[in-house]
Structure formats: structure tokens, C-alpha cells
Amino acid sequence: MDFSRESSNPNPNYTFFPENFDPMVQFELSDYLMVDDGVFKEDTSSHNMASSEKGLGGANEISGATSKNSNIKCKSGVTKNKSEVGHRVVFRTKSEMEVMDDGYKWRKYGKKSVKNSPNPRNYYKCSSGGCDVKKRIERDGDDKSFVITTYVGVHNHESPYMAYYNQMPLMAPNAWTLKASPPSSSST
DNA sequence: CGACTTTGACCAGCGC
DNA sequence: GCGCTGGTCAAAGTCG
Numbered sequence: 734m735d736f737s738r739e740s741s742n743p744n745p746n747y748t749f750f751p752e753n754f755d756p757m758v759q760f761e762l763s764d765y766l767m768v769d770d771g772v773f774k775e776d777t778s779s780h781n782m783a784s785s786e787k788g789l790g791g792a793n794e795i796s797g798a799t800s801k802n803s804n805i806k807c808k809s810g811v812t813k814n815k816s817e818v819g820h821r822v823v824f825r826t827k828s829e830m831e832v833m834d835d836g837y838k839w840r841k842y843g844k845k846s847v848k849n850s851p852n853p854r855n856y857y858k859c860s861s862g863g864c865d866v867k868k869r870i871e872r873d874g875d876d877k878s879f880v881i882t883t884y885v886g887v888h889n890h891e892s893p894y895m896a897y898y899n900q901m902p903l904m905a906p907n908a909w910t911l912k913a914s915p916p917s918s919s920s921t
Numbered sequence: 922c923g924a925c926t927t928t929g930a931c932c933a934g935c936g937c
Numbered sequence: 938g939c940g941c942t943g944g945t946c947a948a949a950g951t952c953g
């Protein structure tokens with residue numbers, strides 16, 4: 734998930750995948766939204782705004798957040814200011830897999846059916862000690878070939894893949910850093 | 922045996 | 938005030 738270097742992973746210094754890993758074989762990025770300090774930006778190429786107009790759960794979170802004074806509901810419904818929560822990043826990817834390996838280790842802690850989506854939403858926490866990053870994953874209700882992933886928080890540790898990479902200084906990083914191409918404009 | 926997943930229950934915010 | 942909803946917890950079950 735090369736794009737995660739810039740959007741999924743809140744920490745842009747991290748890279749996820751070893752050279753021989755080509756996530757694009759398994760899915761393609763269709764849209765991504767990035768939410769930061771109450772402002773989310775989308776890929777401004779031609780395709781539609783992924784989700785907020787389509788009533789998708791992930792983007793509903795965004796519109797909900799922005800319409801609720803940029804606050805985010807946290808643990809047990811406690812509302813926090815975005816600045817307390819940290820980064821929030823929403824992706825829409827075309828993938829057969831619901832759970833994409835972004836290089837971090839996630840632990841599932843909940844599953845919930847949500848009103849706006851026929852598909853259940855899955856909740857994951859980063860299983861690294863002391864890291865409080867969470868992510869939600871759900872299938873696009875409109876097009877089940879798409880998966881909506883929402884990351885909340887910033888990892889305070891390296892990706893295991895990054896550690897792996899650091900051990901191989903001879904590997905050419907360009908081989909995969911250059912994969913950070915703009916999201917596909919063809920969301921079909 | 923430890924780590925992980927599943928799943929129902931619980932809690933708090935929001936709208937009516 | 939009540940009901941709905943989303944998010945989290947925690948016990949039980951599963952797997953390597």
C-alpha cells in the first residue's frame with residue numbers, strides 16, 4: 734500500500750512494503766480522503782467524491798465529524814476534539830480483501846452493523862504496545878468491490894516492514910517509494 | 922499457553 | 938425523556 738506512506742499512514746516517514754511486495758496486484762486505490770485538523774482533502778482528479786455523497790459509512794464519519802463541530806466520538810461515546818484524537822485518514826480502495834496488510838499488526842476488537850451500510854464494520858486497534866491507532870474497515874455499500882478504511886491516530890512506532898527494510902540498506906527504495914502514484918482516476 | 926477473533930452487552934451522544 | 942446509533946469492552950471460543 735504505497736499510498737499509505739502519504740495518506741494511510743499518518744506518519745509519512747514510514748514505508749510499508751518490501752521491494753517485492755506489490756499491493757497493486759491485489760487491489761487498487763480508487764479514492765482517498767485525508768482528514769486533518771477538520772479539513773479533509775480528496776484526490777482532485779475527475780472522480781467523484783468518494784463517499785460523502787454516496788452515503789458511505791467511512792465518509793459519513795467525515796461529514797459527521799465536520800458537521801459536529803469537528804469533534805470525534807471516542808471511547809464509549811466520549812467526544813474529543815480532533816486535536817486530541819490526531820490524524821484521521823479515510824481510504825476507499827478496490828480490493829477483494831477486506832483487511833489489507835499495511836505493515837502494521839492489528840487486533841480486531843469489535844464488529845458492528847451500521848445503519849448506512851448493509852455490511853458490518855470491523856474495528857481494529859494497533860496491537861503494538863503503547864500504540865493507540867485504530868482503524869475501521871467496511872465494505873462499500875454501493876460497490877462491494879470497494880473497501881472503506883478509516884485510520885484514526887498516529888503510530889508511535891515503526892512498521893514491522895520498515896524495520897525489515899532498514900535491515901536491507903542495499904535494497905533500492907525507489908523501487909517502491911515511486912509507487913506512490915496518484916489515486917487511480919478510474920474508479921469504475 | 923498465548924495471541925487472536927467472535928459476539929453480545931454496555932455506554933454515551935444525538936435527534937425527535 | 939426516550940429510542941436509536943456508533944464505538945468499545947470483555948468473556949468465551951479458536952487456532953497455532
